[in-house]
Amino acid sequence: VQFVESGGGLVQPGGSLRLSCAASGFTFNSYTMSWYRQALGKERELVAIISDGGGNTDYADSVKGRFTISRDNAKNTVYLQMNSLKSEDTAVYICNARHRLITTRTYWGQGTQVTVSS
Numbered sequence: 415v416q417f418v419e420s421g422g423g424l425v426q427p428g429g430s431l432r433l434s435c436a437a438s439g440f441t442f443n444s445y446t447m448s449w450y451r452q453a454l455g456k457e458r459e460l461v462a463i464i465s466d467g468g469g470n471t472d473y474a475d476s477v478k479g480r481f482t483i484s485r486d487n488a489k490n491t492v493y494l495q496m497n498s499l500k501s502e503d504t505a506v507y508i509c510n511a512r513h514r515l516i517t518t519r520t521y522w523g524q525g526t527q528v529t530v531s532s
Contacts, residue, residue, distance in 0.1 A: 415439035415521045417509050422526030425499055429530070433494040435509035435523055442490040443467070446512045449483060449494045451505035452525075461507070462494060466514045476502075499530045 421433040433449065443466055452458040462483035464471045471483050482495040492509060509523035 415511075417511075417521070417523035419507070419509050419523045419526040422507060422528045424529045424531065426532050427499060427501060427530055429499050430495070430497045431499065431528060433496070433507055433526060433528075434491055435493075436489070436491045437509070437511060437521075438490060440511065440521065442511075443487040444514055446514055447483075447485055447492040448510040448512070449492070450508045450510055451503075451528075452508065453502075453505040456505075458508070464492065496528070499528075501530050504528060504530050 416438045418436040421431055423431065425431050446463060446466055448463040449461045450458050451461050460474060461477055462471065462473045462481055464483045464485050468485050473481060480498045485492045506525040506527050508525040511521045513519040
């Protein structure tokens, strides 16, 4: 199993970034995909989740209306569009895959750093 996460970086408050997580080594369209984040000194938190078919999504209250999760099952890739970024969004963003039926079958990416600062 491999994830290639990209799109992180330094952005000013109010700016936008688009994260990508390209997956391989498992049947992508059988997995719920999520983005988590972990800020320095804080616990990992769920940011956004999308069902295996892409028809259902959910978000942490802190990012609702600003972030959008999507997926392209033909490309085995999940995305996170982040708009109106705030300093409190600064964290390592980590891709997660969880089988839609066998929920103990889960995989984690390495993460990509997002820093929101002027």
